Amino acid sequence: MTLPFLRLTSITKQYRGRGGIRNVSLDVCAGESVVVLGPSGSGKTTMLRVIAGLERPDAGEIWLDGRRVAGPRRIEVPANERRIGLVFQDLALWPHLTVRGNVDFAASSSGLARADRDARIEEILRLCRVDRALVDRYPHQLSGGEQQRVALARALVGSPRLLLLDEPFSGLDRELRGALRAELAALRHHLRLTAVSVTHDPDDAEALGDRRITFS
Amino acid sequence: MWGLRSSRTVVVVGAAVVFVIVCVLPLLYMLSSAVATLRDAVSDGALLDSRQRRLLSNTMLLGAGTAALATVVGATLGFALARIALPFKAAVRIALAAPAVLPPYVVALAWVYLDGGFAYTLGGAIAALTVVFYPLSMLATEVALRRIEPRLEEAALIMTTPARVLRRITLPLAAPSVMSAALVIFVLAISEFSVPGLLRVPVFTTEVFTAFAALYDFGRATMLAIPLLVVSIVVASVAAMLVGGRLIATRRGVRGAPLEAFDAWRTAIVVVIVLWLFAAVVLPVTALAREAGRSVSVLAVVRDSGDAIVNSLSLALAGASAVTMLGVCVGYARARARATVGAVLDACWIVLFTVPSTVVGIGLIGIWNRPALGDVYGSSAMLVLGYLARFAPVAALVVAATVRSVPESHEEAAAAAGAGWLRTMGRVVLPQIRIGLLAVWVIAFILAFGEIGTSILVAPPGESTLPIRVYTLTANAPPGHVAALALFQSLVVLCPLIMLGLIALTRESR
Numbered sequence: 001m002t003l004p005f006l007r008l009t010s011i012t013k014q015y016r017g018r019g020g021i022r023n024v025s026l027d028v029c030a031g032e033s034v035v036v037l038g039p040s041g042s043g044k045t046t047m048l049r050v051i052a053g054l055e056r057p058d059a060g061e062i063w064l065d066g067r068r069v070a071g072p073r074r075i076e077v078p079a080n081e082r083r084i085g086l087v088f089q090d091l092a093l094w095p096h097l098t099v100r101g102n103v104d105f106a107a108s109s110s111g112l113a114r115a116d117r118d119a120r121i122e123e124i125l126r127l128c129r130v131d132r133a134l135v136d137r138y139p140h141q142l143s144g145g146e147q148q149r150v151a152l153a154r155a156l157v158g159s160p161r162l163l164l165l166d167e168p169f170s171g172l173d174r175e176l177r178g179a180l181r182a183e184l185a186a187l188r189h190h191l192r193l194t195a196v197s198v199t200h201d202p203d204d205a206e207a208l209g210d211r212r213i214t215f216s
Numbered sequence: 217m218w219g220l221r222s223s224r225t226v227v228v229v230g231a232a233v234v235f236v237i238v239c240v241l242p243l244l245y246m247l248s249s250a251v252a253t254l255r256d257a258v259s260d261g262a263l264l265d266s267r268q269r270r271l272l273s274n275t276m277l278l279g280a281g282t283a284a285l286a287t288v289v290g291a292t293l294g295f296a297l298a299r300i301a302l303p304f305k306a307a308v309r310i311a312l313a314a315p316a317v318l319p320p321y322v323v324a325l326a327w328v329y330l331d332g333g334f335a336y337t338l339g340g341a342i343a344a345l346t347v348v349f350y351p352l353s354m355l356a357t358e359v360a361l362r363r364i365e366p367r368l369e370e371a372a373l374i375m376t377t378p379a380r381v382l383r384r385i386t387l388p389l390a391a392p393s394v395m396s397a398a399l400v401i402f403v404l405a406i407s408e409f410s411v412p413g414l415l416r417v418p419v420f421t422t423e424v425f426t427a428f429a430a431l432y433d434f435g436r437a438t439m440l441a442i443p444l445l446v447v448s449i450v451v452a453s454v455a456a457m458l459v460g461g462r463l464i465a466t467r468r469g470v471r472g473a474p475l476e477a478f479d480a481w482r483t484a485i486v487v488v489i490v491l492w493l494f495a496a497v498v499l500p501v502t503a504l505a506r507e508a509g510r511s512v513s514v515l516a517v518v519r520d521s522g523d524a525i526v527n528s529l530s531l532a533l534a535g536a537s538a539v540t541m542l543g544v545c546v547g548y549a550r551a552r553a554r555a556t557v558g559a560v561l562d563a564c565w566i567v568l569f570t571v572p573s574t575v576v577g578i579g580l581i582g583i584w585n586r587p588a589l590g591d592v593y594g595s596s597a598m599l600v601l602g603y604l605a606r607f608a609p610v611a612a613l614v615v616a617a618t619v620r621s622v623p624e625s626h627e628e629a630a631a632a633a634g635a636g637w638l639r640t641m642g643r644v645v646l647p648q649i650r651i652g653l654l655a656v657w658v659i660a661f662i663l664a665f666g667e668i669g670t671s672i673l674v675a676p677p678g679e680s681t682l683p684i685r686v687y688t689l690t691a692n693a694p695p696g697h698v699a700a701l702a703l704f705q706s707l708v709v710l711c712p713l714i715m716l717g718l719i720a721l722t723r724e725s726r
Contacts, residue, residue, distance in 0.1 A: 054370050056476060079374040079477065092371040096388045105384060109376035158375060 038215030053079030085155030110158025231545030242579025290353025319666030326500030360393030535603030547615025573669025
């Protein structure tokens with residue numbers, strides 16, 4: 001029997017005095033997009049952070065592409081070696097770097113040769129519909145939708161094996177939300193991405209995933 | 217909200233007038249004297265003669281060397297405190313900050329006892345001042361890193377190694393604060409009088425003191441103060457422009473947490489911290505204790521200096537109270553001022569805080585040494601004025617940062633309920649910042665208790681504080697005698713720090 005691309009088995013991660021997740025199991029096949037739907041505080045973000053390798057699970061195991069990347073209280077493959085793209089809820093664009101600087105840092109970190117890097121950055125900015133006129137601007141000089149596109153471009157430029165999206169459309173107005181949902185869905189199909197998204201918005205969940213899981 | 221006729225106007229305007237008289241006028245006096253002296257000095261060619269150039273070179277080397285070393289040590293430790301999950305972090309932070317409360321000349325004395333040969337060099341002075349000033353860089357770095365949203369580093373950690381994240385993301389984001397702290401350390405180092413004085417390293421501050429106190433040449437003292445004053449004001453202004461009031465920050469609103477990715481460095485960092493604590497705290501205190509043990513009786517030595525000790529304690533108590541009260545009034549005004557006004561005030565206060573102590577002393581003498589003010593000039597009040605001139609600006613900065621953590625809506629709610637400003641301050645604002653005010657008072661007490669550069673110039677004849685006594689005894693008393701007094705002084709300033717630490721530990725464990 002072949003393993004799914006991503007497997008979480010009985011993952012528990014609790015914070016002192018705060019929430020977390022308890023005994024979560026999840027299988028995600030290659031190319032599949034799973035959406036986790038749930039209210040604030042239900043542990044959705046914690047799950048993404050554990051998958052990304054930013055937190056070690058208290059219990060359980062995480063398997064990625066047939067390799068165990070984390071076990072109980074142990075990170076076996078560090079975050080930067082998992083080849084995962086993550087779009088944070090607040091986007092976490094680096095304020096001291098321009099749009100190009102943000103994307104270039106991710107591209108160079110992924111091991112792309114310098115000769116190929118510029119072409120790859122151009123390609124991903126085009127795919128994510130980032131206006132060329134914006135590449136030398138800093139994050140605070142961009143609109144919310146533009147920042148969202150840059151964050152997505154940064155997450156995708158290293159050709160990640162898995163894309164994680166944390167409330168990707170929070171803080172955007174309804175119109176922009178609708179447009180970005182459609183763009184992201186098209187992009188996901190185009191790149192055949194395996195993705196795990198978390199959201200509290202049922203409309204986002206509808207647009208983002210092939211399969212929905214609900215946290216309570 | 218509060219009308220012009222409210223008690224707030226009276227208090228704030230009154231405090232502002234006192235602040236200008238005590239803190240700003242001495243500086244303005246020195247600047248105006250400098251202009252007059254500068255003309256004569258330029259015409260005599262005395263401004264930058266070979267001796268002056270040597271002084272300038274020594275002063276710059278002392279400042280740059282101290283700033284560089286203190287930043288390397290302080291930024292490393294600040295990073296560890298902000299980003300690595302260390303055991304007993306509150307206690308570690310306080311232990312690492314301890315050298316900052318020791319009077320600089322006490323640290324220098326300890327270095328003399330440890331290795332007299334090296335201590336009496338420019339390198340020795342740099343080493344002693346590094347130990348005194350690195351906590352400033354450490355705390356500024358920690359606060360800066362805690363202000364950085366950890367997700368910015370996490371976004372990079374999923375792409376690259378922790379070392380590269382530190383180099384490309386963490387450090388550039390914290391750079392303005394680290395750089396600004398380095399500049400402030402530079403200014404404080406070149407403004408320091410007691411360490412180069414004790415270690416016989418000729419720099420501007422020691423020359424100013426010699427010209428004034430030994431040669432009674434007020435004009436030459438003023439002329440020697442000019443380069444020091446200009447460099448201090450320029451560098452402190454740059455530091456203030458870089459970060460402004462953010463150099464001082466309260467723990468409220470500070471979010472950053474340790475990141476697991478940096479945990480791999482924990483063992484190495486713990487080793488560094490232990491070694492550094494040994495070198496910067498344990499070794500100097502042990503050296504003082506060992507030397508003090510050679511005196512006939514530590515208690516007898518302390519008893520012999522009873523008058524100076526009582527004087528120091530009572531003046532430091534009065535000074536700290538006055539500094540805190542003035543700091544509360546002007547700090548509150550800054551906290552509630554418009555952003556642009558606040559930024560200008562922050563910059564001015566940072567500049568005022570970094571004015572060299574000997575320059576402040578001469579400025580105070582210039583202002584207060586008048587027949588009509590003889591009652592003040594000839595009394596201990598001059599020492600309290602000296603403490604106010606030196607430390608009220610930094611107290612105001614800290615109070616302003618603390619008051620800003622109390623939302624203005626709290627005052628609005630009290631006003632809507634019918635309370636006046638004084639009642640609102642007493643019942644709503646001050647109770648919320650009482651720990652911060654206690655910290656300001658303790659810091660002011662510690663600084664006043666160890667103050668020497670201004671005190672030694674403005675103290676009336678026959679009036680001696682403990683720092684003045686220790687400093688003068690170094691020339692003609694047995695080392696054990698001096699060490700005993702220095703050790704006593706260290707214990708007095710370390711006790712409030714330990715109390716603050718206990719409060720912090722209690723709050724943290726809640």
